Amino acid sequence: MSTLIRVEDLHVAFAAGRDRVEAVRGVGFTVAAGECVAIVGESGSGKSVTARTLVGLAGPGAEVRAATFEVNGRDARRYADRDWRRLRGGFAGLVLQDALVSLDPLRTVGAEIGEALLAHRRADTPERLLAEVHVPEPGRRARQYPHQLSGGLRQRALIASAIAARPPLLIADEPTTALDVTVQAQILALLAERRAAGEALLLISHDLAVVSRLADRVLVMKDGVIVESGPARELLAAARHPYTRKLVAAASLDRRAGPPVRDEVVLSAAGLRKDYGRHTAVGDVSFDVRRGEVLGVVGESGSGKSTVAHLILGLTTPTAGRVTLEGEPWSGVPERRRRPRRRRLQLISQDPLSSFDPRWTVRRIVGEALPRGDSPLPLLERVGLGAAVLDRYPRQLSGGQRQRVAIARALAPRPALIVCDEPVSALDVSVQAQILDLLADIRTTDGTALLFISHDLGVVHHLADRLLVMRDGRVVEQGPVDEVYARPRHEYTRELLAAVPTLEVSP
Amino acid sequence: MLRPVLRRVATGLVVLWAAATAAYLALLAAPGDTVDSIVGDGADTPQIRAQIIDEWGLDRPALVQYLDYLARAARGDLGRSYLLHRPVSAIVGEQVGPTLRLAVLAAALGIALALVLAVTTRRPWARRVSSAAELVLVSTPPFLIGIVLLSVFSFRLGLFPVSGDRGFAALVLPAVTLALPVAGVLTQVLRDGLDRALDEPFAVTARARGLREGAVLVRHALRHALLPAVTLVGWLFGILLGGAVIVEQVFGRPGLGQVTLAAVTAKDLPVVLAVVVLSALVYVVLNTAADLAYLIVDPRLRGSR
Structure with a gap:
């Protein structure tokens, strides 16, 4: 087997003002033809920089050093610009995260694929390539723009443009992160197919479970260093490095049962419906949330779960149906009368950075939700932060710290229910577990109910007592979490559960 | 497709009426009989x-x-001029030609210069030089640019006529005078747009396909950079009209600028109104063209499926 890539002691540094940030610090690995290698790590681990350096796209101002840096059998340290250009697309295709922005939004997908063909003087056609990655009606799709395609089709088109010049290596940087689970499973199947056809794969992911089925070898990266590597099977079964063990644990979240729920309904939705013109975003959704209960709402993008959150929070008026909060009508009440009761209902959103005023310090952000004069410090300590963050701005916090501040702010008015809209989706897996544990503690000690919205069935399973499965604006199944997971009744639930990547090793 | 066009035409008519009425009221309120x-x-x-x-x-x-x-x-x-006792349409008709030639040439020159500068000055040192020059051009009043150009190219070098409107040579310096500030602002907007587009993931994907940097710039980034520049069409028109008044003075050219200046000074109501309505008309046409240009540049706005 020939070796496509061989690097030893690779360093990549960036100049940041006067400082020099070393993103990759002495990484070594090989990729052989037809092999699937995965680099797993969290944000800032240097995994993406490593991948891009392999095609000479580390970025402007990057300083690359290595003891050995062989790409396509030659010393890449001596590559001139045109050598790199021949390799890009010709030797290695690059697939990035979200095809909506990774394909030029102003050009048709056919033009994008055609550009790759032209750059390498290939006689193929975009239509044939789209057909090869199983895009139906390739003739029509080639003339469409990325925004006119579904997430799955877009990602297929992006893959088609990467394989246009028949490179022996495909580098996929978080290729399924922006996709729904069922679509993710399809794209992973497509990548497996490419690999079976003889292409080598270099997979970059934050999610151990996503790569574990596909990869022959897994490299675990942290802070620019490979902390552990080995065959996927061995790594999962007997991880040696504590960080790997942490990742494995985070990918296989255990169920965390809460205390018995008291039979006191905090919020109840009856026959909720929301139409936008002729489009029904939510149709006939009913549920109760009891004190101290975690109700999980799962569904893919467009299922209406976020609209449900808006209806509950009273940010949109339902077309039909009603919401009752603590026994009194909530929907249909004039805002002036509703405002004093708003503190009973709080929100934690996916991206706290955009829900904070960037010019406010943490002290002011949390303080705003407290009675005048109260110190935000006890609350911050409760969510695991200290006085050190009080005078920092949101941008100066890590993702996990920001979400903790968001939780502190939501807790400040002592709400009866917190709506959590994808609260951990933007976080690294190891941080996810910590935030979920924090939320679990809060509901146990305070008896605060949570409406937990997520596309991630693993995360919901970890925390929720009951589950609501939504599709196309309707509830297709609901019941206690263990029951739904063990014996899903609806076909769509079964499909969703089957698509969830788990830590299994291909036989 | 027809309904949005009709809606734009209707909006345009409302703008014209509002402009005419506002000018009418303003002149009515001005002192003097x-x-x-x-x-x-x-x-x-x-x-x-x-x-x-x-x-x-x-x-x-x-x-x-x-x-x-x-x-x-x-x-x-449009009535008759109080001052010249001739039909306003005849006066404006005679003078619109020279101004139009000046404005079109200045706009073309400014846009071309901006495109060339934004695309060619990507290297750090070229960029620094160009940015400094743009800043100077943007912050210098047009009449000063005109006077400097005149003294260098006409008085000292004798390359172009000092004043008048005879032949193309007489058009060059006034057009350059107007084009330079336009190019300054447009280059800055385009460069900023290019910078942002080149940071986008699709630019990385395009490079990863084996494209040269020049191709990434022209085939991908430039179109994205054009979007904010198209927004400036209304501003461009304002600059050209306001600039024409001054430039025509400096270079002693006939044109709408001269006519407008004379009419405002003499309270020649019909002429002022005609110029205002004409300006509003051109403005409406240009903005409609800009809206349509958006649709051409950005398929996401076409809203079809």
């Missing part, structure tokens, strides 16, 4: 005054005069 303006430096006797009032219908109520003006304007009759 209409009769004084018409009399000008001519003989001034009560008889002549009475004659003028009768001839121009100035004894009618203001509202009637306004409605009469609107009705005639709608038929294309």
Whole structure:
């Protein structure tokens, strides 16, 4: 087997003002033809920089050093610009995260694929390539723009443009992160197919479970260093490095049962419906949330779960149906009368950075939700932060710290229910577990109910007592979490559960 | 497709009406009597005054005069100049040509210069030089640029005529004077757009396909950079019109700028109104063109599926 890539002691540094940030610090690995290698790590681990350096796209101002840096059998340290250009697309295709922005939004997908063909003087056609990655009606799709395609089709088109010049290596940087689970499973199947056809794969992911089925070898990266590597099977079964063990644990979240729920309904939705013109975003959704209960709402993008959150929070008026909060009508009440009761209902959103005023310090952000004069410090300590963050701005916090501040702010008015809209989706897996544990503690000690919205069935399973499965604006199944997971009744639930990547090793 | 076009036309008509009305009210509120303006430096006797009032219908109520003006304007009759005693349409018609030539050439020059500069000055040192030059151009008043150009190219080098409107040579310096500030602002906007587009993931994907940097720039980033620049069409028109008034003075050129200046000074209501309505018309047409240009550049706005 020939070796496509061989690097030893690779360093990549960036100049940041006067400082020099070393993103990759002495990484070594090989990729052989037809092999699937995965680099797993969290944000800032240097995994993406490593991948891009392999095609000479580390970025402007990057300083690359290595003891050995062989790409396509030659010393890449001596590559001139045109050598790199021949390799890009010709030797290695690059697939990035979200095809909506990774394909030029102003050009048709056919033009994008055609550009790759032209750059390498290939006689193929975009239509044939789209057909090869199983895009139906390739003739029509080639003339469409990325925004006119579904997430799955877009990602297929992006893959088609990467394989246009028949490179022996495909580098996929978080290729399924922006996709729904069922679509993710399809794209992973497509990548497996490419690999079976003889292409080598270099997979970059934050999610151990996503790569574990596909990869022959897994490299675990942290802070620019490979902390552990080995065959996927061995790594999962007997991880040696504590960080790997942490990742494995985070990918296989255990169920965390809460205390018995008291039979006191905090919020109840009856026959909720929301139409936008002729489009029904939510149709006939009913549920109760009891004190101290975690109700999980799962569904893919467009299922209406976020609209449900808006209806509950009273940010949109339902077309039909009603919401009752603590026994009194909530929907249909004039805002002036509703405002004093708003503190009973709080929100934690996916991206706290955009829900904070960037010019406010943490002290002011949390303080705003407290009675005048109260110190935000006890609350911050409760969510695991200290006085050190009080005078920092949101941008100066890590993702996990920001979400903790968001939780502190939501807790400040002592709400009866917190709506959590994808609260951990933007976080690294190891941080996810910590935030979920924090939320679990809060509901146990305070008896605060949570409406937990997520596309991630693993995360919901970890925390929720009951589950609501939504599709196309309707509830297709609901019941206690263990029951739904063990014996899903609806076909769509079964499909969703089957698509969830788990830590299994291909036989 | 038809409905949005009709809606734009209707909006355009409303803008025209509003511009005409606003100018009418402004001139009505200005101090001085209409009769004084018409009399000008001519003989001034009560008889002549009475004659003028009768001839121009100035004894009618203001509202009637306004409605009469609107009705005639709608038929294309813009009235007669108080000052020159000739039909306004004839005066504007004679003068619009030189100004149009100047504006079109200046716009073309400015846009071309901006495109070339934004695309070619990507290297750090070229970029620094160009940015400094743009800043100077943007912050220098056009008349000063005109005077500098005149003294260098006409007085010292004798390459171009000093004033007048004879032949293409006389058009070059005024057009350059107007084009330079336009190029300054447009280059900055385009460069900023290019910078942002080149940071986008699709630019990385394009490079990863084996494209040269130049191709990434021209085929991908430039189109994205054009979007914010298209927004500036309205501003561009304002600069060209305002600039034309000054540049025509500096270079002693005939044109709408000269006519407008004279008409405003002399309170020649019909001429001022005609210039305002004409400006509004061009503005509406250009903005509609800009809206359509958006649709051409950005398929996401087409809203079809």
